[in-house]
Amino acid sequence: xxxxxxxxxxxxxxxxxxxxxxxxxxxxxxxxxxxxxxxxxxxxxxxxxxxxxxxxxxxxxxxxxxxxxxxxxxxxxxxxxxxxxxxxxxxxxxxxxxxxxxxxxxxxx
Amino acid sequence: xxxxxxxxxxxxxxxxxxxxxxxxxxxxxxxxxxxxxxxxxxxxxxxxxxxxxxxxxxxxxxxxxxxxxxxxxxxxxxxxxxxxxxxxxxxxxxxxxxxxxxxxxxxxxxxxxxxxxx
Numbered sequence: 001x002x003x004x005x006x007x008x009x010x011x012x013x014x015x016x017x018x019x020x021x022x023x024x025x026x027x028x029x030x031x032x033x034x035x036x037x038x039x040x041x042x043x044x045x046x047x048x049x050x051x052x053x054x055x056x057x058x059x060x061x062x063x064x065x066x067x068x069x070x071x072x073x074x075x076x077x078x079x080x081x082x083x084x085x086x087x088x089x090x091x092x093x094x095x096x097x098x099x100x101x102x103x104x105x106x107x108x109x
Numbered sequence: 110x111x112x113x114x115x116x117x118x119x120x121x122x123x124x125x126x127x128x129x130x131x132x133x134x135x136x137x138x139x140x141x142x143x144x145x146x147x148x149x150x151x152x153x154x155x156x157x158x159x160x161x162x163x164x165x166x167x168x169x170x171x172x173x174x175x176x177x178x179x180x181x182x183x184x185x186x187x188x189x190x191x192x193x194x195x196x197x198x199x200x201x202x203x204x205x206x207x208x209x210x211x212x213x214x215x216x217x218x219x220x221x222x223x224x225x226x227x
Contacts, residue, residue: 032211036154043204043217044154050211089154093212097170098144098156 001025003090003101010107015080019104021090022072033073034091035064038103044089048075082108111135113143113205113218120224126193129221131205138186139163142208145179145190149201159208160188195225 002024011017021033033051036044046055048064051073061080066073073092077084085108090101116130131143145157158169160179167179178191192199203221206214 032213034213036214038154043220044214045217046213046215049209049213049215055215091154091212091214096168098159098212100146100154100156103153 001094001099003092003099005088005090005101005104007102008105008107010109011080013080013082013108016076016078017080017106019075019077019088019090019106020072021074021101022070023092026094027068028066028071028073028092029068031092031094033064033066035073035075036089036091038087038089047088077106080108084108111207111216113207113216115203115205115218115221118222118224120226121195123196123225123227125195125225126191127195127223128189128191129203129205129223131188131190131218133162133186133188133207136207139183143179143181143188144206144208144214145177145203146206146214147201147203149198152201155201157190157192157203162186162188192223195223197225199223200225 004022035048037047038044047058047062051066052064061078063076087103089103112134114132119127121127139162144159147155160167162181169177176193181188205218207216209215
């Protein structure tokens, strides 16, 4: 299966942005979805795991959800800050493989 | 504290092999699976496979089967990823990552740049 994300999104500081991740086959609800933030030159860090759980240290401005009707997951970032500018990747799995979305470049301008 | 420390950058010629190491510390090495993920320049994250450090069982992504080998050494808490028959498209930063649960990668190595060039 594949996970499809928008190539890029942009929004102003203080606003809210939502990044989608659509699963091509199989139910989005069958396997957990993770979201990673990657800044240039750094390893990815988790911002959401198991669809909607937040690791300690991740601000409450970050939230995750899944929607079975559209077979997609979403990452929502509210109260945008310039430090949120990064690439965001969704990730899920099936019985034999791990799949990443193509990544979404978030610009906060 | 949990740490995954990878070996340094490599430059290889097409057709050669590369072996990248990932040394774990700060937790019980055999209790967590380790995955390998890479990112080529301008591309997204790509999964190569998984190894269970306890016993050495592996599963590889179909794309890399026959070219990738993952091994573990419990005496040094180190896992290795070897990629053979290198081509220019294998130029990428290679990461090891620890799986917490449900394929959630909670800790990542710092990355190892592998450059394939004649």
